[in-house]
Amino acid sequence: MTAETIIQSLASGLLMGLLYGLIAAGLALIFGLMDVVNFAHGEFLMIAMYVTFFLFAFFAIDPLLAAPLVAAALFVFGAVVYLLIVRFAMRAKANAGMVQIFSTFGLAIVMRGLAQFFFTPDYRSVTNSWVGGKTVSIAGIYLPEPQLIGALLSIAAFVALYFFINRTDFGRALEATREDAGAVALVGIDKNRVFALGWGLGAALVGLAGAIMAIFFYVYPDVGASFALIAYVTVALGGFGSVFGAFAGGIIVGLVEATTALILPPSLKSVGIYAVYLLVVFIRPRGLFGSM
Amino acid sequence: MDTHFAQRRRRDLIVAGCLAVIAALVPLFVKDVYVQNIMVLTLMYAALSQSWNILSGYCGQISLGHALYFGLGAYTTALLFTKFGVLPWFGMLAGGAISAVIAMALGYPCFRLRGHYFVIATIVIAEIALLLIQNWDWAGAALGIDIPVRGDSWLKFQFARSKLPYFYFALALACIAWLVTWWLEDSKWGYWWRAVKDNPDAAESLGVVVFNSKMGAAAVSAFLVAVGGSFYAQFVSYIDPESVMGFQFSLLMALPAVLGGVGTLWGPVLGAVILIPLTELTRSFIGGSGRGVDLIVYGTLIVVISLALPRGLVSVFSWRKEAAR
Numbered sequence: 001m002t003a004e005t006i007i008q009s010l011a012s013g014l015l016m017g018l019l020y021g022l023i024a025a026g027l028a029l030i031f032g033l034m035d036v037v038n039f040a041h042g043e044f045l046m047i048a049m050y051v052t053f054f055l056f057a058f059f060a061i062d063p064l065l066a067a068p069l070v071a072a073a074l075f076v077f078g079a080v081v082y083l084l085i086v087r088f089a090m091r092a093k094a095n096a097g098m099v100q101i102f103s104t105f106g107l108a109i110v111m112r113g114l115a116q117f118f119f120t121p122d123y124r125s126v127t128n129s130w131v132g133g134k135t136v137s138i139a140g141i142y143l144p145e146p147q148l149i150g151a152l153l154s155i156a157a158f159v160a161l162y163f164f165i166n167r168t169d170f171g172r173a174l175e176a177t178r179e180d181a182g183a184v185a186l187v188g189i190d191k192n193r194v195f196a197l198g199w200g201l202g203a204a205l206v207g208l209a210g211a212i213m214a215i216f217f218y219v220y221p222d223v224g225a226s227f228a229l230i231a232y233v234t235v236a237l238g239g240f241g242s243v244f245g246a247f248a249g250g251i252i253v254g255l256v257e258a259t260t261a262l263i264l265p266p267s268l269k270s271v272g273i274y275a276v277y278l279l280v281v282f283i284r285p286r287g288l289f290g291s292m
Numbered sequence: 293m294d295t296h297f298a299q300r301r302r303r304d305l306i307v308a309g310c311l312a313v314i315a316a317l318v319p320l321f322v323k324d325v326y327v328q329n330i331m332v333l334t335l336m337y338a339a340l341s342q343s344w345n346i347l348s349g350y351c352g353q354i355s356l357g358h359a360l361y362f363g364l365g366a367y368t369t370a371l372l373f374t375k376f377g378v379l380p381w382f383g384m385l386a387g388g389a390i391s392a393v394i395a396m397a398l399g400y401p402c403f404r405l406r407g408h409y410f411v412i413a414t415i416v417i418a419e420i421a422l423l424l425i426q427n428w429d430w431a432g433a434a435l436g437i438d439i440p441v442r443g444d445s446w447l448k449f450q451f452a453r454s455k456l457p458y459f460y461f462a463l464a465l466a467c468i469a470w471l472v473t474w475w476l477e478d479s480k481w482g483y484w485w486r487a488v489k490d491n492p493d494a495a496e497s498l499g500v501v502v503f504n505s506k507m508g509a510a511a512v513s514a515f516l517v518a519v520g521g522s523f524y525a526q527f528v529s530y531i532d533p534e535s536v537m538g539f540q541f542s543l544l545m546a547l548p549a550v551l552g553g554v555g556t557l558w559g560p561v562l563g564a565v566i567l568i569p570l571t572e573l574t575r576s577f578i579g580g581s582g583r584g585v586d587l588i589v590y591g592t593l594i595v596v597i598s599l600a601l602p603r604g605l606v607s608v609f610s611w612r613k614e615a616a617r
Binding site: 093 | 354401404405406407408409411412413415416417419420423424426427539543547550554555583584585586587588589590591592593594595596598599602603604
C-alpha cells in the first residue's frame, strides 16, 4: 500500500463523506426542529432518485439540471407527509417515541411497496449523463466528477442552510418554534406551517442528494435502506439537534469508511463506521456536537 | 397493589390457561400443513415479541437490534449440532446463556445512552454482528448452515413428516414467555422497570437501581429470544445470516408488541395473532407476483394502527384500559 493509494482513497472518502452529510442534512434539520426521527428518510432518497431517473429517461433532462426540480418535488412531498402523518403522530398521548418511529417506518414500507408496484424491482441507471463516469485529476489524484459535484453542492447547501437558519425571518421562526412551540403561537406563528415547511426543506435537501446519487448509483426500490442507516449514524455521530454536526459527521463517516476499506475486506467497510459511532457515543453520549 | 389488581392478575392467568388449552386442541381439527405452518409462526412471534416487550416495552429501552440474540440462538444451536454433534436441547440453553451474557456485556456501555442514541446503537451492533458472521467462513459465511435432517426424533428435535411437535414446542415457548412476563409484572423488577421507563431520574432518586434494572431486563429478554432463535433453526433446518440476524427481523419481532400494545401483558399475543396470519396470507394471495402489494397493505396497517391507537390494539378492549398504561 503506497502513500498514493492512501491519499487517493482518503480523497474519495472525503467526497463521499460530504455527500453523506448532504443526505443526512434533512434528517438532522427535522430532528433539530421537532425531535422526530424520520425512519422513512432512506425512502425519501429513493423517491428523489426515481424522479431524477424518470426526468432523464422521459424528458432527457440531465440530473444536474433536474436537481432543483427534484428538490422542489421533494419539498412538496415532505410537507404533505408532515401534514398527513407526522402531525398526527406528534399528538399521540401515549408511547410518543414508539408512535413516531413506527408511523414513519410504516410509511417507509408503503413507499417501498409502491415503488415495487409501479416501477418494478428492476435496477435502473442514468446512462450518458454529462458527468457520469468522468473523472478529473487534481495534483495526481483522480476524483470522480459526480461525487466531486455532490461534495461541492453539499458544502454550498450547508452554507446556505447556515445563512437561512441564522439570517432570515423564516429561519428565526424555525428556531423559535424549536425552542417553544407553545409560545410562538402567541406572536402569530402557526406551528403547523413552520413544521410543514421544515419537513419540506428537509426533504428538499435529500432531494438534491438523490439527484446527484442517481448519476452514479443504481436506482431500485430498496436503495434507500442501504443509505438510511448511514444517515442515522451520521446525524447521531454529529449529535442530534445540531445540523452542522451532520456535516462533520458525514465527513468522519466518509473518511472512516475509506480507511476501513483499505484495512479490511470491502464487505466489512461498514463495520468501521458502526464501530466509530459506538466509540464516540460511549465517550460522548450525545454525539460530537449534540445538545439534546 | 390493591385487590382489584390481584383479581385482574388471577383473571389473566385463567384466561391464558383457557387460551392455551384451546390452542393445543386446534391441530386436532386443522390438518392443513399450510395453516399449521402459519400457526407455528404466529406462536413463535408471540413468544419473541413478548420477550422483546420485556426490555423495550416494560423497561422502555427500545431495541431494534434483537435479531442479534435471535441469530445467536439459531447459530449456537446449528453450529454445536453440525460441528460437534451437540444435541439442540443443549444448544438451546447454551444459545440462551450466551445471549444473556452478551446482552449484559453490551448493556454495560449502551445503557448510558438515551433515546435515539440507544436505538441506533442497538441497530448498529446487530449490523456489525451480521457483517462478521457473513464473513466468517467456518460458520458458513453468507451461505449459512444446512442442518442435516435424519428422520423424526425428539432427542434431536427434528421432524420431517409432521409439524405438530414444532407446534407444541412453539406453544410452550409462547406460554413460558407469557408466564415470565406475568410473573415479572408483579415482582420488584416489574415495578422498577415501569419506574425506569416513566422517569429514570426520579426512579434513581427513589432508590431504584436503574442500571441493574436495565441489565436484568436485557438478560431475560435476550435469553428468551435466543431460545426462539434455536427453535427457528430446528424448524426451518436451514439458516443464513440475513434471514436470522437481518434488521428486518428485529422489526418483525417488535411489530406485534407495538401494534398490540407496548408494555402490556396481552399486546404481543394479540398483535401476533392478528399480524402474522395477515402477513402470511397477503404474501401468498396478493404478494406472490413480487409487486409489493403485500408491503403496501402491511405498511398502511402499521401507519394506521400506530396513529389511531397509540396504546395498541389492547386499548380497544375497554375492560383492559387499566392494563394498557
